[in-house]
Amino acid sequence: MRLRRALPGYLMLLPFAVLFVGFLVWPLANSLYFAFTNYNGVKAPSFVGFDNFQRLWFEDERFRKAIVNSFVYVAAAVTLTTGLALALAVAFRGTSWRDRIMRTLFFLPAVTSTIAVALIWRWIFSGEDFGLANTVVGWFGAEPVQWLATPHWTIPILVLMAVWGGCGYGMVIFVAGLNAIPEEHYESARLDGANSWQQFWYITLPQLKPVTTYVVITSLISAFQIFEAVYIVFRAVSTVGGVQDSGLMLVPYLYDMGFTKFQLGYASAIAWSLFIIIFIVSMIQLRVTRALREL
Amino acid sequence: MRRNLWPTIARLPLYLFGLTMLVPFYWMVTAAFKPVPELTKNPPSFVPTDPTLDAFYEPGYDPDQRGEQIVSGLFQRFTDVPGGFGRFMFNSLVVATSITVLSLLLASLAAYALTKMDLPGKRFIFVVIVASMMVPWQVSLIPNYLIVRNLGWLNSYEGYIIPALAKAFVVFFLVQYMRSIPDDLVHAARVDGAGEWRIWWRVVMPLMRPALAAMAIFVVLNEWNNFLWPLIIVQSDDMANLPVALSRLNASNAFNPQHMAVIMAASLLTSLPTVIVFLFFQKHFTRGIALSGIKG
DSSP: OHHHHHHHHHHHHHHHHHHHIIIIIHHHHHHHHHTTEEOOSSSOOEEOTTHHHHIIIIIOHHHHHHHHHHHHHHHHHHHHHHHHHHHHHHHTOSOSHHHHHHHHHHHGGGGSOHHHHHHHHHHHTOSSTTSHHHHHHHHTTOOOOOGGGOHHHHHHHHHHHHHHHHHHHHHHHHHHHHHTSOHHHHHHHHHTTOOHHHHIIIIIHHHTHHHHHHHHHHHHHHHHTOOHHHHHHTOOSSOSSOGGGTTOOHHHHHHIIIIISOOHHHHHHHHHHHHHHHHHHHHHHHHHHHHHHHO | OHHHHHHHHHHHHHHHHHHHHHHHHHHHHHHHHSOHHHHTOSSOOSSOSSOOSTTTOOTTOOTTOOOTTOOOOGGGOOTTSTTTHHHHHHHHHHHHHHHHHHHHHHHHHHHHHHHHSOOTTHHHHHHHHHHHTTSOGGGGHHHHHHHHHHTTOTTSHHHHHGGGGOOHHHHHHHHHHHTTSOHHHHHHHHHTTOOHHHIIIIIIHHHTHHHHHHHHHHHHHHHHTOOHHHHHHOOSSTTOOHHHHHHHHHHHHTTSGGGHHHHHHHHHHHHHHHHHHHHHSHHHHHHHHHHHOOOO
């Protein structure tokens, strides 16, 4: 009887469930299997145990480079983006037209096509003397720089792109968090003679902790998944990761192994490594926040 | 007076920073309207002295005359694709709208069944859906490519649309929102003899409007900007969406700065639709993001 009444419910669930299993659950299971095989997409996969992970984590120089690049990039991009987003939210949280215009301005990159944005940066950092970046350094008397062909500039440029593109999103979340803090907290603090810096330090920051955790974790996750910026801005004739792999990160490496070299088993091992890294880093972040809250 | 002045002064660097936010956009727009010789002038002109539409369409362009200085406008390129650049705009539009409409329909149906109906096993199903959100989508990229290849969907709208419909996050979000709709409304409709499909469409869906708007914005933005998936499933020229077309334009022309006007023109046309929609529906965007914390 209960099942009979439930029948339309299952029918409603069915279309989504079929697609969910067919294009998500089943592929994930497959991907996990591929990670333990040698597979090139043509011949049937052959089981190799932990060989892919062994090679990836302990022997592969390019993977090590991708990991180091990712961590440096993620640390810099997430810290700067979050800090700036918080500053912007505190400065432009109001409802005046000036604040609203500023918020619109900072949010604009979040709705602009990622590829278009990457192409703009490529144009700005063009190595010729008429490129915008070179014109600006020229004002300070510096010689033109081959921005995109100099390995040590790769990550700073990617970080700049991430901060420019991401601070508006964090700002919007922080504004929502700020507006949720009851005004009475500030009133009683003012009565006790707290200045605005003390109010920020002892009321705003602690109250914003859950929001901050949220912004940091979502930024971490999306920063680890960077692909378009590397692929478009540092596109050279044959490589995916920029000059001397200076911009090689996890997803570009996954793309390179999977779709230009067709080592699908190995690329699946990279994909699961991405999952493991994101998972561990978010767990650590959650733990740290919890520990800080108990202090 | 002193009290009111300080916050403004403290904010001054942030106002300046706000202006620099616009610089990349400005640099794109000016480049799209500069004639080729002005584009490679040193020092660059900050206001186009002789604005032109040549980067979009060059009336005097002669395909037989391929000199150093002669490059065609955007809509005259991609001669092997019927419709040229317009075709890519069409592809992007078709894909983004159909994915948005279909995925929201499917997800809201699933969310209705999971929240408002008494289904044995629904807790387990919901837990699986939430758990799947923890895995980055790139993990399923390779198997999905093989599945789509085996189905013969490479280079087709099916390949774009059908795998993109299983959006666990949308179901999760709609379930959260639907829980705030009182069950009594649904019960009352049932007592009146309305079927479940009717209740879903007539009673629950109208109340879901804010949530649906937030998700529609999220899905449209993501699909309009989607790059990695189209990059691997599109091999022929005519099935590219705008991001893939931009990337190809870049790959074949970027080493010659003379083509930068066309590339910037294409970037402008690709970003304009989402920016305009954003400026019109700004409130929905920010509210949706604050509501769901989604990454646009």
